[in-house]
Amino acid sequence: xxxxxxxxxxxxxxxxxxxxxxxxxxxxxxxxxxxxxxxxxxxxxxxxxxxxxxxxxxxxxxxxxxxxxxxxxxx
Numbered sequence: 001x002x003x004x005x006x007x008x009x010x011x012x013x014x015x016x017x018x019x020x021x022x023x024x025x026x027x028x029x030x031x032x033x034x035x036x037x038x039x040x041x042x043x044x045x046x047x048x049x050x051x052x053x054x055x056x057x058x059x060x061x062x063x064x065x066x067x068x069x070x071x072x073x074x075x
Contacts, residue, residue, distance in 0.1 A: 012036045016045050028060070040064040 014034025019027060028044035035041070041061040048056050 010037075014041070014043055016043050033064070034061065036061075039067070 012034060014032055016030040016032030019029055019031045021027070022029065029047045030043075030045040032043045032045075033040060034043050041063055044060040044062075046058045048058060050056065
């Protein structure tokens with residue numbers, strides 16, 4: 001790890017491909033997966049447009065396995 005990476009923090013990588021099963025506007029445009037700090041997540045991505053036509057993306061991450069209840073760990 002070089003100094004620039006240490007200053008910026010951790011880098012997480014994943015991928016998403018075109019969702020060929022999209023049948024409604026609520027379904028994501030792209031689906032994929034990502035691993036963050038050793039935890040695997042499903043990734044959903046939607047392509048949106050502002051009133052002026054500018055595109056932007058929204059993301060949703062969902063853990064593939066149930067995560068521990070962090071509130072219980074502080075009891």
